[in-house]
Amino acid sequence: xxxxxxxxxxxxxxxxxxxxxxxxxxxxxxxxxxxxxxxxxxxxxxxxxxxxxxxxxxxxxxxxxxxxxxxxxxxxxxxxxxxxxxxxxxxxxxxxxxxxxxxxxxxxxxxxxxxxxxxxxxxxxxxxxxxxxxxxxxxxxxxxxxxxxxxxxxxxxxxxxxxxx
Amino acid sequence: xxxxxxxxxxxxxxxxxxxxxxxxxxxxxxxxxxxxxxxxxxxxxxxxxxxxxxxxxxxxxxxxxxxxxxxxxxxxxxxxxxxxxxxxxxxxxxxxxxxxxxxxxxxxxxxxxxxxxxxxxxxxxxxxxxxxxxxxxxxxxxxxxxxxxxxxxxxxxxxxxxxxxxxxxxxxxxxxxxxxxxxxxxxxxxxxxxxxxxxxxxxxxxxxxxxxxxxxxxxxxxxxxxxxxxxxxxxxxxxxxxxxxxxxxxxxxxxxxxxxxxxxxxxxxxxxxxxxxxxxxxxxxxxxxxxxxxxxxxxxxxxxxxxxxxxxxxxxxxxxxxxxxxxxxxxxxxxxxxxxxxxxxxxxxxxxxxxxxxxxxxxxxxxxxxxxxxxxxxxxxxxxxxxxxxxxxxxxxxxxxxxxxxxxxxxxxxxxxxxxxxxxxxxxxxxxxxxxxxxxxxxxxxxxxxxxxxxxxxxxxxxxxxxxxxxxxxxxxxxxxxxxxxxxxxxxxxx
Numbered sequence: 001x002x003x004x005x006x007x008x009x010x011x012x013x014x015x016x017x018x019x020x021x022x023x024x025x026x027x028x029x030x031x032x033x034x035x036x037x038x039x040x041x042x043x044x045x046x047x048x049x050x051x052x053x054x055x056x057x058x059x060x061x062x063x064x065x066x067x068x069x070x071x072x073x074x075x076x077x078x079x080x081x082x083x084x085x086x087x088x089x090x091x092x093x094x095x096x097x098x099x100x101x102x103x104x105x106x107x108x109x110x111x112x113x114x115x116x117x118x119x120x121x122x123x124x125x126x127x128x129x130x131x132x133x134x135x136x137x138x139x140x141x142x143x144x145x146x147x148x149x150x151x152x153x154x155x156x157x158x159x160x161x162x163x164x165x
Numbered sequence: 166x167x168x169x170x171x172x173x174x175x176x177x178x179x180x181x182x183x184x185x186x187x188x189x190x191x192x193x194x195x196x197x198x199x200x201x202x203x204x205x206x207x208x209x210x211x212x213x214x215x216x217x218x219x220x221x222x223x224x225x226x227x228x229x230x231x232x233x234x235x236x237x238x239x240x241x242x243x244x245x246x247x248x249x250x251x252x253x254x255x256x257x258x259x260x261x262x263x264x265x266x267x268x269x270x271x272x273x274x275x276x277x278x279x280x281x282x283x284x285x286x287x288x289x290x291x292x293x294x295x296x297x298x299x300x301x302x303x304x305x306x307x308x309x310x311x312x313x314x315x316x317x318x319x320x321x322x323x324x325x326x327x328x329x330x331x332x333x334x335x336x337x338x339x340x341x342x343x344x345x346x347x348x349x350x351x352x353x354x355x356x357x358x359x360x361x362x363x364x365x366x367x368x369x370x371x372x373x374x375x376x377x378x379x380x381x382x383x384x385x386x387x388x389x390x391x392x393x394x395x396x397x398x399x400x401x402x403x404x405x406x407x408x409x410x411x412x413x414x415x416x417x418x419x420x421x422x423x424x425x426x427x428x429x430x431x432x433x434x435x436x437x438x439x440x441x442x443x444x445x446x447x448x449x450x451x452x453x454x455x456x457x458x459x460x461x462x463x464x465x466x467x468x469x470x471x472x473x474x475x476x477x478x479x480x481x482x483x484x485x486x487x488x489x490x491x492x493x494x495x496x497x498x499x500x501x502x503x504x505x506x507x508x509x510x511x512x513x514x515x516x517x518x519x520x521x522x523x524x525x526x527x528x529x530x531x532x533x534x535x536x537x538x539x540x541x542x543x544x545x546x547x548x549x550x551x552x553x554x555x556x557x558x559x560x561x562x563x564x565x566x567x568x569x570x571x572x573x574x575x576x577x578x579x580x581x582x583x584x585x586x587x588x589x590x591x592x593x594x595x596x597x598x599x600x601x602x603x604x605x606x607x608x609x610x611x612x613x614x615x616x617x618x619x620x621x622x623x624x625x626x627x628x629x630x631x632x633x634x635x636x637x638x639x640x641x642x643x644x645x646x647x648x649x650x651x652x653x654x655x656x657x658x659x660x
Contacts, residue, residue, distance in 0.1 A: 005628050049626055130547075
């Protein structure tokens with residue numbers, strides 16, 4: 001299985017030749033390598049590579065994975081080239097902007113209505129968590145196409161609350 | 166001694182106070198809001214009483230309900246912790262009226278020191294240097310005049326302030342009006358007082374504070390300093406004792422300690438308190454304010470002095486004499502605290518509440534954790550994001566930093582985001598390690614961070630883990646699960 005990765009902004013390709021635990025893989029055109037992989041807990045990978053032991057934590061973020069090991073943090077996007085390659089929502093978003101919650105919290109104010117015209121930089125929705133308010137602003141001028149945010153509603157990080165086009 | 170004490174707080178500090186009360190054989194009464202029914206402080210208590218709905222204005226800030234709870238449970242004293250009602254003079258007075266002992270200073274001392282401008286005035290009278298500033302709350306015209314007289318930048322501060330709320334650094338006169346308006350409305354929201362005063366901005370100051378402890382009979386000692394210069398949004402995140410600066414200039418401890426005692430005595434202070442100072446690059450110190458309560462970062466003082474500050478608070482409140490003399494106070498080794506917050510350091514430190522799916526705590530030599538979290542607990546979104554304080558002690562600062570890095574590596578809090586990984590980067594930073602600290606440290610740290618250049622093998626391992634994980638069935642977004650051959654391939658990968 002070949003996968004395209006973006007690792008902290010750099011394009012990489014990885015081919016998984018054998019699954020865990022006795023994993024074999026190849027990076028780009030490099031040589032085949034072997035890694036012993038155990039999963040002590042969901043999202044935690046214990047990987048032995050060339051005799052070294054790595055404890056790796058993987059968690060989901062909107063559009064990518066956050067991988068942390070030995071104090072380093074990687075943001076990795078994984079794409080499967082066998083999937084029909086429509087541009088991802090983020091890429092197509094040149095014409096439509098999504099306004100997503102920056103953190104888990106509660107919607108405390110909705111400053112626009114569906115159909116409203118907004119200017120770039122205009123406040124759209126205010127989300128609050130742990131005594132901190134965060135005002136999300138439109139990054140472009142346009143019209144509010146959809147608005148799912150309701151005052152008082154609890155939202156997850158990355159949840160799309162409005163679209164502007 | 167009291168038989169039963171009510172803790173008018175939640176979170177890690179309620180747990181911290183309960184631990185000492187348990188050791189003293191004193192019954193513990195917890196109070197809680199609807200968001201905290203399953204919180205650790207309730208589970209650890211001997212008795213518990215509901216205060217009301219989740220918002221603190223309907224629960225932890227309700228003096229009437231807290232006093233009712235104390236009466237119903239027969240508590241004789243109230244420990245306020247920090248935050249919430251801990252520095253509320255009305256609350257301290259209401260406790261005394263109700264025949265309950267407030268574990269803290271007198272209402273009069275809290276009132277005298279609670280106003281930042283009032284506290285400055287009494288510091289000046291006690292002969293302690295203060296940062297040049299206005300005598301009291303200002304109008305826009307007065308603020309302009311101060312800026313013209315002292316030069317920019319200036320710092321706006323809430324008269325009733327604390328915790329960085331209502332605080333703004335202003336670079337030039339053109340920004341003064343809007344900054345004053347913003348700070349004032351933030352102060353109004355946070356403290357129900359829109360009053361703002363001005364101070365001259367001190368370049369790259371250190372924040373060093375002195376712990377004092379006094380009884381009701383006029384005895385008072387200082388327990389040395391804590392350096393709290395590492396801050397984000399004007400809130401401390403790393404504290405240490407001794408201060409690396411004081412370690413180089415040991416005479417500073419006595420000079421600052423004696424000044425702190427003078428400031429506290431001037432306000433008729435008793436119980437535990439903290440005198441906050443700013444120290445400039447010429448090692449001149451300026452009085453900032455007095456915190457009339459136990460500080461979040463008190464454990465580092467406990468570790469270097471071997472004292473239990475909560476036990477002393479309770480004994481002093483019960484009328485005991487401070488048997489500790491200044492010459493009995495000895496400092497040993499080095500202690501560092503990291504405040505573990507539910508927040509994302511890589512997204513402007515925005516809060517990140519949620520459910521803790523996995524929790525592995527560091528163990529081993531020299532580790533102390535004051536926390537309130539457990540696996541499966543949902544961190545409420547209504548309160549402060551402080552989850553735990555990771556505190557280490559070692560013989561020297563170098564050893565303490567190594568121990569902290571080791572401990573952070575063992576700490577696994579999953580399901581939410583925390584600043585654990587970020588702290589590790591700080592402790593590996595050369596500036597931090599050399600002890601050149603100031604309150605703007607974190608901003609500069611981010612600015613000088615080049616994109617991390619981890620070893621090639623780390624990137625390989627990260628890529629492998631991401632590839633395997635994105636192929637794991639539980640990680641697959643529902644939309645992709647529709648493709649059976651893809652799902653089969655993914656399962657195969659993890660077999």
